[in-house]
Amino acid sequence: MTGKKILIVDDEPNIVLSLDYLVRRKGFVPLIARNGTEALSIANEHIPDLIILDIMMPDIDGYDVCQTIKANPLFGHTKIIFLSAKSRPEDISKGLKMGADKYVTKPFSTKQLMVEIMELM
């Protein structure tokens, strides 16, 4: 597992704080982005294996980031998990339609999230 890169995209630093610790504890390499633009540039540079993606962000939203990544053959193996407070069924189905592999709603359980991550890796 070691060496696999997970990109954490969220504009809430306190959420990033917990995710960063969680990912690091399991031996992944965390990459941090605080908005959509940053997410795309870091992803392009490091080609992460998985992206934990928030949806509501100040500039480019999570849907757009997801679409852009999935449309790029460079990221053929990159998995995406949406981690969002948007919890209505239509939000979830929209997120999956965008090409995401999983959709986890906030507030999330760290154990559950890790199970989902492991499933994809």
Add this chain to the structure above:
Amino acid sequence: MSGLIILVIVAYLAMLFFVAYRIDASTRLRLRVANSPTIYALSLAVYCTAWTFFGSVGGASAYNIQFLTIYIGPIILMPFLWFVYRKFIRVSRAQGISSLSDFIANRYDKSIGLNRLVAVLLMLGIIPYIALQITGIDKAIETIVTNNGTEQNAWLRYVDTSLLVTLGLGYFIIIFTTKRFQEKEQNTGLVGAIALESIVKLIVFLFFGIYIVLYAGDKPELYADFDASKLKLNPNNDYGQWFGMIFLSALAFLFLPRQFEMGVVTAANERKVKRAIWMFPIYLLLINLFVIPIAIIGNNMFAGNKMNPDMYMLSIPIHLNNGWMALLVLLGGFSAASGMIIVSTHALSKMVSNAILMPSFINNRFVLNRFKDRNHRIPVFFRRLSIFTVLLLAYLYHKFVVADFTLISIGLVSFVAVAQFAPAILGGIFWKLGNKYGAIVGISLGFFVWLVFLIGPTILNVNLHGLFGTADSGGAIRPEGDLITTVLFWSLLLNTLGYILGSLLTKQTALEQNQATLYVDIMNYSTDVDSGVVWKGTAFFPDIKSLLSRFLGERRVTAELNHFAQKQGINLEDQDELDSRLIGYSEKMLSPIVGTSSAKILISSVVKEEKLSMEDVVNILEESQKIIAVNKELQQRTDELKRVSEALRLANARMKENDLMKDEFLYTVTHEMRTPLTSIKALSELLSDEEDAMPEDVKKEFLNTILKESNRMTRLISQVLDLENFESGKHQLIIDKVDISELIQHCLQSLDGVFKQNNIQVCIGIESELPDLEADYDRITQVVLNLLANAAKYCDKESGKVWIDISRSGSVLQVKIADNGPGVIPELREIIFEKFFQAKNQTMRKPKGSGLGLAISKKIIQLHEGKIDVDTNKPEGSVFTFSIPFTQNRD
């Protein structure tokens, strides 16, 4: 030249025939002409006769422009036409009225005596006027023939052209007014021809005017002595006379038989009056446009040699050797004269036939029965006889009276004559108490004065003036204007007094009361007045039908009665006794053919009439008024219902919107709660799972964060409650005297730590001597803190700067809080003040904060009757401004 004149006149008459014939022959054309308001307005211009065409220039040549009063009167009258003509037209249509005398007599007990009186008096008043038109044509032709010296063989001089013209016009009238009159059509061909004549005379006058003005343009000698100050608006310095003349011509416009014929009898609908109200004055204006220039040029052209100014219109082109122009002008004059002759003769002949001949015939049982089989031809015969009589009398008058005595303005004398019908007619449509005796007494008195003081001196007066009553030499002033207005005043005064006294001293009959109500209240009836005619009596269908058939022909009678019965839901087969509506309708059908008085006699002869008691009349009228009232109420209710349902729809929409907003708000609140909750949950999970493995400093950081996020949630909850309380009105302001600079200092103190920590420079500008502010101290503090905190949050990260500026603008305090951060983009100007403004745009997110601070600030400022706004025009930094009045309204 002589031959040419005859040719032109014959050609012109032929054209009139052709136009009238074409209109009558085609149903489509007939409808178009009958419904055209423009043609209606033009047909009213039959008001302008040869007197206008030639006489106006004559009047103006003496610098006397009093002739204008003749046109000012009708122009002033025009707006009132809407009230008077509509009543005339509605009554006439409801009662089958076909002439002025019928209109009067029908109102006053359907009296034959009154009908005859009016008809005879109108003959006296109008026949000289018709004669004057014949003389006008005659003089015009003579002017051309005698002045055209070049032609040796002016044989026309030895021919009585006036007789030929009279005969030609008589033929035209007979063809177009008696041929089809038993059908329901309203002489549409005649109306079309008259409208055409109005166009011809106007265009010729304008054409000649332009021609002569252009001609005189480079010849200053032709208008050298023109002196506008010599124009005598008021030659006798007598304003009463001016007023009198204007009043007189307004009355004449209403009651001249030819105007009544064109404006009321042939008017198919009253809506056409609207167009005439503005179009007819324009016509009058145009036809008078060149009168003064032509008169001035004529005066100069013929200075020295005597020339009748009434004939300037012709002498000028002859003098200029422009034979074609002279011929054209002659044609214009002819069209003006002939239009008047045709319509006046037609209108008069109807009265003579229906008021004088017909009743005598009908009352004479012997003759009536003798001609039983040819009854339907009698009205036509009488009408033709009357036309012939009227024209013959006019011709004789022209030949032996006008020719010998050049009279004072015959036109004006006629005007005074018809003005005598004003009290009876206007009283008839506005005053229910006016009755037959009043009308007879008033009209008789008026005409007596007219005869004695106007006609008497006319016949005895050998002192000659111009043809149309204008002066024959430049300087003299018409003496008769004074006489006319004096006689008008006294005759109308006596007439009105007689009418009022006569009406008050005698009693109305039941029929008269009935008719009076109908005339006065006609506008309360629906436009379908067929059923509004009040009748009571018994009759048998075969009697009525055979009576009608005798005068109208069986085919038409059967068709129309069936149509009426169907419309009113009357079963003709079923009834032995006739429905009273059908009897009323039969009388109405008969009226235009034989006159209202005769129609009544004829119908009475087959109907066993019951005296209508006043009670019956009142009942019937009340019923029809009730229907109208019910209709009105129904309409009102429908309107109200519409309004209410519209309001309901709006309220519903608003409620749905509110619901939607509430849902949205709830969703956003829970969503906003989730963010700190997420951190708290994740961090505490990690803490409990990995307590042992976790380094101390990480533990500490996690615990601190949990604490911060808990505080964030608490703040959010209290803000949501705050906003909710403001919106529901639970939060009331506690208004007190507030020292604003103290408040600002207090706020800055509490944020001192934040500013210091982030190295933010704060600049304060407070206007000196600001009065105390009436406000809620804690709430305003909340707003200032919120704005300052925002500024601290968004200002430049490296060298942050925040400005506070407090000033006074009139009665309003202005607080500006600015920063040097990235500023607010214009698109967000409105929505940043909305709660959770990202709600509108779900995927976009406000950088930080609860999303409620500005919404609460806005609410607080609004409660203080102030305004809060952000300046988005700044390229850099945001500037928030709020302003509140120093004093609060307290209710």
